[in-house]
Amino acid sequence: MKLCRFENEQSEIRIGLLQGETTIHDLSAVGADRLTPLLERDDLEQYVASLAAKTPSTFPVNAVRFLAPVEKQEVWAAGVTYLRSKKARMEESQHSANAYDLVYEADRPELFFKSLPEKVVSPNSPVGIRRDANWNVPEPELALVINSKKKIVGYTIGNDMSSRDIEGANLLYLPQAKVYQHSCALGPFITIGASEEVARTWQVKIQIARAGKAVFEGETSISQIKRTFAELAEYLYRSQVFPFGAILLTGTCVVPADDFTLQQGDQVTINISGIGTLANPVVLV
Numbered sequence: 001m002k003l004c005r006f007e008n009e010q011s012e013i014r015i016g017l018l019q020g021e022t023t024i025h026d027l028s029a030v031g032a033d034r035l036t037p038l039l040e041r042d043d044l045e046q047y048v049a050s051l052a053a054k055t056p057s058t059f060p061v062n063a064v065r066f067l068a069p070v071e072k073q074e075v076w077a078a079g080v081t082y083l084r085s086k087k088a089r090m091e092e093s094q095h096s097a098n099a100y101d102l103v104y105e106a107d108r109p110e111l112f113f114k115s116l117p118e119k120v121v122s123p124n125s126p127v128g129i130r131r132d133a134n135w136n137v138p139e140p141e142l143a144l145v146i147n148s149k150k151k152i153v154g155y156t157i158g159n160d161m162s163s164r165d166i167e168g169a170n171l172l173y174l175p176q177a178k179v180y181q182h183s184c185a186l187g188p189f190i191t192i193g194a195s196e197e198v199a200r201t202w203q204v205k206i207q208i209a210r211a212g213k214a215v216f217e218g219e220t221s222i223s224q225i226k227r228t229f230a231e232l233a234e235y236l237y238r239s240q241v242f243p244f245g246a247i248l249l250t251g252t253c254v255v256p257a258d259d260f261t262l263q264q265g266d267q268v269t270i271n272i273s274g275i276g277t278l279a280n281p282v283v284l285v
Contacts, residue, residue: 001048002189002276003027003154005035005067008059013067016059017052018189018276024064026057035190036071036244039147039154045193066188068120069145069156072244075120075184077141077160078232079103079110081225082253099171109227109235112174114160114184114249121159121185123278128182128285129262133163136262139252140206140270142199142222144229145190147245150237152229154190155199157270157278158249161185181285186247189276196229202274206254209267218254222272225250 002018008026015032016024030051032038041047080103103110121127129136143158161184167177200223208216229250236248262268266282 001045001192003035003038003048003069003192004187004189005069005071006059006064007067008064016064017048018061019052019058022061024059024061025052025055026059027051027055029057030055034071035069036073039145039190039245040149044153048192066123068117068122068186069188069190070117070120070186070247072117073145073247074113074117074242074244075115075143075158075186075247075249076236077112077114077158077178077249078227078236078251079112081109081227081232081251082220104226109232111232111236112178114178119181119184121182121280123185123188123280125185125280126182126283127159127161127185127268127280128180128283129161129264130163130166130180131284133166133177134261135165135168136161136163137256137260138162138206138208138262138268138270140204140218140254140272141249141252142202142204142225142272143186144233144248144250145245146233146236146242146248148243150233152196152233154192155194155272155275156186156190156247157188157272157275158247159185159268159270159278159280160249160252182283185278185280187278191275194274199229199274200225202272204252204254205271207269208256208262209269210263210265215266216256216260218256220253224253 139160
């Protein structure tokens with residue numbers, strides 16, 4: 001099952017359920033006005049199925065504008081969860097490379113704040129690269145959708161835009177490298193009803209196109225994430241309260257070569273099997 005937020009032709013925000021690959025059931029037509037209360041339900045899958053059976057309204061996928069599947073959820077991120085990301089972060093860091101080695105092996109994961117919900121970029125809207133950075137990359141990531149009760153209720157696609165030269169100059173610059181205008185994109189769907197075992201069979205693919213031609217392509221498997229999803233969620237919720245739930249990006253290991261940087265006008269397309277495709281153009285911010 002794949003939930004989404006979308007705008008109809010009247011610019012009304014609706015909650016939808018993808019049927020097959022081509023049709024969106026309008027769950028808002030039968031009372032599901034917001035996503036957050038749905039994600040709090042213990043009978044989420046059964047309830048969504050019952051709503052879909054009752055809704056009189058459907059839309060073709062190409063007739064709606066998908067919105068980021070967040071309402072009031074904060075977005076956080078876990079770092080150095082793949083071996084390749086540890087190596088990449090060590091290579092980019094000029095002074096503190098062993099910090100990444102230590103956190104990869106440590107009991108406590110690296111967690112950092114990524115975005116307020118109102119700043120999250122929707123599918124097909126622009127992601128940003130910083131004007132004061134020279135080495136900018138996208139980071140394709142599986143994102144855990146967690147409700148207020150610390151239950152992982154679904155998965156979506158995240159793009160954790162990063163300025164690697166800023167982060168590499170000093171670890172204390174991490175917030176500037178990671179948190180800025182248009183630095184986080186999510187969507188288009190939340191897949192519900194899939195276990196961690198199933199999610200770990202999914203593949204992550206990314207393509208960066210420039211002037212219509214692919215300039216970078218990469219692929220990895222979710223199975224390469226070192227830590228369990230439950231472990232990441234448990235650490236995020238330690239001494240924390242998320243009354244509307246949270247989104248947690250789980251890290252990346254698809255890293256372009258060190259001589260690659262994004263340019264304005266590039267197109268970033270991320271696909272995770274089991275969820276769908278998140279595409280965004282790149283702008284300078």
